[in-house]
Each structure stands twice: as structure tokens, then as C-alpha cells.
Amino acid sequence: MKPLPMVTDCHVHPPGCDVATMIARAEAFGITRQCLFALGNEIDPQFPAPDGGHWSSIGAPHHTDAWNPPPERITASNEFVQSLVQQAPDRLCALCFVNPVHTDHALAEIRARVQQGPMLGIKLWISCKANDPLVEPIAELAVELDVPILQHCWNKFGGNMPGESCTADVAELAGKFPRLKIIAPHLSGQHEDGVLDLAPHPNIWIDTSGMLPDAGILEFAVEAVGVNRILFGSDLPMRHQGSALARIQGSALRDRDRRAILHDNFSRLFNQ
Amino acid sequence: MIDHNVWLGAWPFRPLGDRGTVPFLLKTMDRLQIEKAWVSALDGVFHRVPRSSNCWLADQVAGHTERLEAVPVLHPGQANFSDELGRIAGQTPRPAAIRLVPAMQEIPPARMESAGEELSVCGLAIVLTVRLVDPRARHPRLPIPELSVADTLRWLKILRPAQVILAGCNINELSSLDSIELPEYVAFESSFLDGPDSLDLARQTVGKRRILSGSNAPLNFQEAMVAKWRQGAIPPL
Numbered sequence: 001m002k003p004l005p006m007v008t009d010c011h012v013h014p015p016g017c018d019v020a021t022m023i024a025r026a027e028a029f030g031i032t033r034q035c036l037f038a039l040g041n042e043i044d045p046q047f048p049a050p051d052g053g054h055w056s057s058i059g060a061p062h063h064t065d066a067w068n069p070p071p072e073r074i075t076a077s078n079e080f081v082q083s084l085v086q087q088a089p090d091r092l093c094a095l096c097f098v099n100p101v102h103t104d105h106a107l108a109e110i111r112a113r114v115q116q117g118p119m120l121g122i123k124l125w126i127s128c129k130a131n132d133p134l135v136e137p138i139a140e141l142a143v144e145l146d147v148p149i150l151q152h153c154w155n156k157f158g159g160n161m162p163g164e165s166c167t168a169d170v171a172e173l174a175g176k177f178p179r180l181k182i183i184a185p186h187l188s189g190q191h192e193d194g195v196l197d198l199a200p201h202p203n204i205w206i207d208t209s210g211m212l213p214d215a216g217i218l219e220f221a222v223e224a225v226g227v228n229r230i231l232f233g234s235d236l237p238m239r240h241q242g243s244a245l246a247r248i249q250g251s252a253l254r255d256r257d258r259r260a261i262l263h264d265n266f267s268r269l270f271n272q
Numbered sequence: 273m274i275d276h277n278v279w280l281g282a283w284p285f286r287p288l289g290d291r292g293t294v295p296f297l298l299k300t301m302d303r304l305q306i307e308k309a310w311v312s313a314l315d316g317v318f319h320r321v322p323r324s325s326n327c328w329l330a331d332q333v334a335g336h337t338e339r340l341e342a343v344p345v346l347h348p349g350q351a352n353f354s355d356e357l358g359r360i361a362g363q364t365p366r367p368a369a370i371r372l373v374p375a376m377q378e379i380p381p382a383r384m385e386s387a388g389e390e391l392s393v394c395g396l397a398i399v400l401t402v403r404l405v406d407p408r409a410r411h412p413r414l415p416i417p418e419l420s421v422a423d424t425l426r427w428l429k430i431l432r433p434a435q436v437i438l439a440g441c442n443i444n445e446l447s448s449l450d451s452i453e454l455p456e457y458v459a460f461e462s463s464f465l466d467g468p469d470s471l472d473l474a475r476q477t478v479g480k481r482r483i484l485s486g487s488n489a490p491l492n493f494q495e496a497m498v499a500k501w502r503q504g505a506i507p508p509l
Contacts (some may be wrong), residue, residue, distance in 0.1 A: 015468065025468070030505040106459030157410040188409055192286070211406050212466045215490050216288050240468050244508070249508045250300075250495035252289065258508055 005215060006263040008033040011150070011185055011209035011233025014042055014054060014080065019067060019087040035266070037095040037123040037150070038077035040069030045076050054080055067163060068127045071105040076096060085118060093272070095123040095150055100134040110141055119271045121148040130165040130182075131172040139177045148181035148266065149206070154189035166193035174201035184212035184252040185233060192220050199225045205269060208261070209233030209239055213247030213267060227257040231266050273501060274308045275301070275494060276399070277439045277461045277486030280332055281314035281325070285411040291490035294332050298339065300489075303507060304498045309340055310399070312371045316345030317404070317416070323356060343369045343399055348387030349377040361394045369437065370396035373404075374427060375419045388430030395435070400427055403440040403464065404491060421448045428458060435462055436483060443470045450477050461486035463497065471500055 013036045015022055019153055025060040026034055041063050042054040049055050054077075063069075071078075078096055083093045096119040098106035113119040122142055128134050130151045141147050151173065153165040160166055170184045182204045184190070192200070195217075198204045206221055206229060234244035248261055266272065281292045290296045292314065301309060316322035321357070326344040333340040344360050344367060346353065360370060361502040370391075391398055403418040405456055418428075424445070428436060432455065439461040441449070458484045467475050474483050487497035497508050 027500060028503055028505070038431045113453040154408070157412065158408075175347070188406070191409065211409060212464060212488075212492055213496055214286070214405070214409065214492055215291055216286050219289075220287075224393075235469050239471070239498075240466050240500055242503065243466050243496035246493045246495030246499045246506060249506050252509060 007031045007232065007245070008035065008263045008266040009234050009236070009244070010035045010183070010231045011207050012036050012236045013039060013238070014084060015237035015240055019084055019092070022084075023088060023091050026241055031241055031245065033091055033093065033263075034236075035093050035095060035120070036081050038074070038081045038097040039066075039125055040077050040097055040099060041066050043076035043080045044073055050152070050170055062221045065168040067125070067161065068101060069099055070098075071102050074105065077091060077120075082113065082118065090236070093270075094119045094225075097123045097125070098138065099127045100132065100138055101127050102125065103134060106138055107141055110138070110145070114147055114158050115145055116238050118218065120272070121150065124149055124151045126152055126161055126164040126166065128163050128171040131176075135173060136176070139173065139180050140183075143177060143179045146181075148183055148205070150183040152184060152186070153184050153189055153194075154186050154210075155194045156189065167197035170202055170204065171197045174198075174204050178203055181205070183207055183231065183269075186235070187221055187230075188214050188217055192217065192224075194220045195224050202229075204264065205229045205231055207231045207233035208247055209235035209244065210239060212239075213243060213250075215250070217252070218251040219253070222253065222257065227253075227260050228265055228268075230261045231269070232262045273306050273331045273485055273498070274310070274439060274470050274488050275489070275497060276310045276484045277463050277488050278309040278311045278426055278494075279314045279490060280311050280329060280489075283314055283491060284318070285414055288490050292355050294336060296342070297334065297489070300494050300509075301339065303509075304494055306494060306498070308341070310343045310369065311340050312343045312399075313346050316371075320347070321350050321352070321356075322347060326360070331481050337365075339345055343367060343371045345371045345373065347377050348372065348374070348391070349379040349383055353387055354390060357394055362485075367396065369399050370394075371399040371401060371439075372427075373401040373416065374423065375401075375417050376415070384397055384426070385430060389426070392431050392434045394434070397437060398431055399461070400424065400431075401435045401439045402445065404488065406464075421445055424449065425452070426448050429453065433457055435459070439486060440464045441487065443467060443473060446474055447477055454478065458482070459484050462500065463488035464490060466496075466500070
């Protein structure tokens with residue numbers, strides 16, 4: 001069996017275990033580095049999780065506004081993610097989750113955690129779409145700092161949630177800010193036509209996270225956007241990291257292309 | 273390791289290259305050390321009368337029967353269902369199982385009952401397919417919705433006491449089904465149990481021996497099944 005090269009999982013939410021367990025579980029599959037980010041619902045100062053830890057990424061049961069978390073929950077969740085990274089900075093890194101609806105807070109979080117470090121970039125979820133003017137100040141700051149934004153997107157059968165971006169929305173943002181580096185996650189949720197929405201924009205990278213890995217779509221994406229614009233991601237804890245990695249290992253790729261997706265592209269994109 | 277959920281042939285909604293062929297399947301099984309696979313013909317899902325696809329399947333696995341177990345597709349709504357079931361059940365050697373994809377057809381309740389009676393006494397295990405793809409990723413023209421928990425329960429009741437393997441259940445469905453005292457003869461194939469702890473949770477919920485390894489290849493990856501079951505790194509293609 002060939003040893004795995006360096007493998008970076010670019011799409012991880014805090015799982016319900018300690019850092020040592022998280023690292024050991026990933027290592028079992030050959031994953032050597034994990035990029036973490038919150039969804040703003042992991043820590044709620046008003047409602048601590050019963051075990052004193054954190055709620056899952058899906059959020060505490062009482063959160064009816066999980067898609068649009070308020071500033072205090074975002075700060076607490078980012079703080080929590082940062083504390084995880086500080087325990088194992090050689091194995092973990094992080095993006096700063098912000099909610100564009102709270103513009104001033106979002107910009108302050110980015111200045112505090114990305115510009116000052118240690119976070120490497122920005123994560124946007126589903127509080128508003130990528131082409132919403134609310135995203136523009138965040139995009140401008142990302143360009144200024146030269147850091148990527150990972151913008152959740154999906155083209156769902158039956159329609160997206162309100163505020164949930166589709167690939168066309170992300171493509172529009174990329175067109176508005178050609179110097180902005182964007183990661184559009186969830187390859188399988190984009191489908192072939194979504195990949196083609198993203199392909200013309202050289203400032204968009206695609207991550208492979210989310211869904212049970214389906215065969216064929218990765219080879220399609222490599223051909224459509226080029227292997228250097230694809231990153232490996234799992235979407236832990238919603239998805240199994242080994243299963244997510246199986247998509248890369250089981251696809252018809254050259255070894256060097258596999259290495260690019262598994263680590264080198266992330267390394268180049270984040271200057272790591 | 274046995275893969276209890278494999279298809280052969282082409283999928284109309286996405287190019288899969290040679291992944292749906294016997295040579296590719298056997299090569300992958302060798303690489304991943306999978307001893308045996310239960311295989312069905314994808315065409316059979318879409319044909320009104322899947323006999324020709326079942327014959328094609330038999331031809332495909334001929335010469336590889338020690339590794340590939342043909343699992344013919346049957347549609348309970350088809351007019352010659354009884355004859356076809358009799359033909360399959362009378363084969364030598366008998367197949368280990370037959371596969372139903374009930375969400376593919378509108379089956380009148382009376383027909384469902386009568387087909388169920390025949391199936392329950394035919395002596396073959398039944399792979400009851402709950403889904404083939406993630407519902408969020410369905411092609412708009414894919415006519416196969418998921419089998420709902422309510423419909424799955426109806427089928428389980430009708431098929432009693434046949435051995436039933438539910439293919440493609442997710443962890444929420446498994447938990448819902450278990451909450452209503454699932455009969456002993458029901459097992460779950462694992463391809464859609466894809467959270468980091470889903471397999472463990474499933475084993476704890478319904479018992480270890482009722483969870484069967486499966487991949488849903490070539491729509492999904494046998495590599496994913498192996499990674500989940502062996503909890504270790506897998507060799508690249």
C-alpha cells in the first residue's frame with residue numbers, strides 16, 4: 001500500500017470530541033491537517049451545553065435562528081474554534097465564521113482573528129446569499145487582507161433554503177470581485193451544471209465536502225475547472241472523513257493530481 | 273468483507289465510465305480486499321419488465337460466481353410477476369436474494385399484498401431499496417423518490433417472515449424504524465450511514481449482526497464502505 005502524502009481536510013466543523021481524539025481519528029485515514037470553522041451555534045453563552053462542552057455544528061436545540069446567529073454566539077463560537085487550534089497548531093487551522101447581516105461585528109471579528117491571526121480566512125454560511133450587497137464589505141476586506149472566503153453553496157433538488165447560495169450566486173460574487181479568492185464547497189451538491197457555473201471564474205476553488213461521495217463528479221470537475229482549483233474537504237461531523245477521502249482515492253486521477261487536491265492546492269491558496 | 277449493495281451497468285443521469293463493468297468491479301474488489309459482492313442490474317430499475325436486464329446480469333456474472341452474486345430486480349407491479357419470481361426462485365443455484373425498488377412503481381395495495389405473500393414464502397432474501405441517491409442531489413427527472421419510513425414499514429409487514437435487507441437507509445430512518453420494534457429478520461445495508469459515528473450508532477441501535485456492509489457502487493464508492501468498516505486509510509486507484 002502506498003503511504004498517503006500530506007492530506008489537509010479543508011472543511012471541518014468542530015466535532016463532539018476532544019482535540020486529541022479528533023486528530024487521532026483523522027490520522028487513521030491519513031489526514032494530517034484539518035481546517036476548522038464554526039457555524040455560530042456551537043457555543044451559546046446563555047445556554048451552555050449540558051456536558052460543559054459545545055453544541056454540535058447544527059446548534060443547540062433551542063436555536064430557531066440557527067441560520068442567522070447573533071454576534072455574541074458568533075464570537076463565542078469563533079473563540080472556541082480558536083482554542084481548539086491553539087491546542088494543536090501544527091495539526092489544526094481555522095477560518096473565521098461571520099454573519100454578513102451583522103456587518104460591523106463581522107468586520108471586527110475578521111480584523112481581530114484573521115488580520116491579527118491565527119485564523120487563515122473567512123467562512124460564510126446561509127444568513128444571506130453570496131450576491132447580497134451585505135457580503136460586499138466582507139469581500140472588500142478579504143481582498144485587502146488577501147485571504148479566501150469559503151462561501152457555502154448548494155444546488156438542491158427542490159430548492160435551497162432562504163439565504164442559501166447556489167453556484168450562480170457565488171459566480172456573481174466572483175465576477176464582482178475578481179481579486180477575491182472564493183472556495184465554493186460541496187462539489188456533489190453543485191452537480192455538473194453548478195461546476196460549469198463556477199468554471200469560468202479563476203478566483204473560485206471548489207471543495208469536495210458534503211454528501212455521500214458520488215462517483216464521476218470529481219473527474220468531471222477536474223476537467224472543467226482544472227485540478228489546481230479543487231480542495232479536499234469532508235464536512236465532519238456531518239460526514240465521515242474516511243468516506244470523504246474515499247472519493248479522492250477512488251477517482252481516476254494521476255498521483256500528482258491527487259496530491260494537489262489532498263494538500264498542495266490548500267497549501268498554495270492559504271500560503272501555508 | 274461482502275459488499276451487499278452493488279450495481280452493474282450505466283446510470284442514465286451521470287457518466288460513470290467503466291465503473292459499472294465486471295472488470296472494474298473485480299479489480300476494485302481485489303485492491304480493497306472485498307471478497308464478494310451482491311450485484312444487480314441498473315437497467316432493471318428502469319425497465320417495466322426487468323427480465324432482459326436480469327438475463328444480462330446473469331451473463332455478466334457467469335464465470336465469476338464465486339465473487340459476484342447476482343441479485344435480480346423484480347417489480348411487484350409487473351403483470352408476469354409470479355412467473356418471473358418462480359423462474360428466479362427455481363434457478364440452480366438459487367440467487368441469494370432478489371431486489372425490489374418499490375418507489376419506482378405505483379403499486380396498487382392489493383397487488384402489493386399478493387406480491388408480498390409470494391415473496392414472503394419464496395425462500396429468497398429480499399433487498400428492499402430505500403434510495404439510490406441523496407435526495408438533495410436528485411436529477412430533476414429522476415423518477416425514483418425515497419421509500420418513506422411509512423412505506424418501508426408496510427413492506428416489512430407484508431414481506432414477513434422473509435429475510436429483508438434495507439438498502440440505503442440513513443441513520444434517522446434506521447432509528448425511526450427501530451423505535452417500532454423491528455422484527456429480527458430485518459437487516460440494514462450501510463452505504464448511507466455516513467456520519468463519523470453512524471455505523472457505531474446503528475450497531476448500538478439495532479445490534480451488530482443486523483448491519484451489513486454495502487457501498488451502492490458504482491453510484492458511490494466501494495472505497496467509502498471500506499474506509500468506514502475498517503476505519504483506516506485506503507489505497508488509491
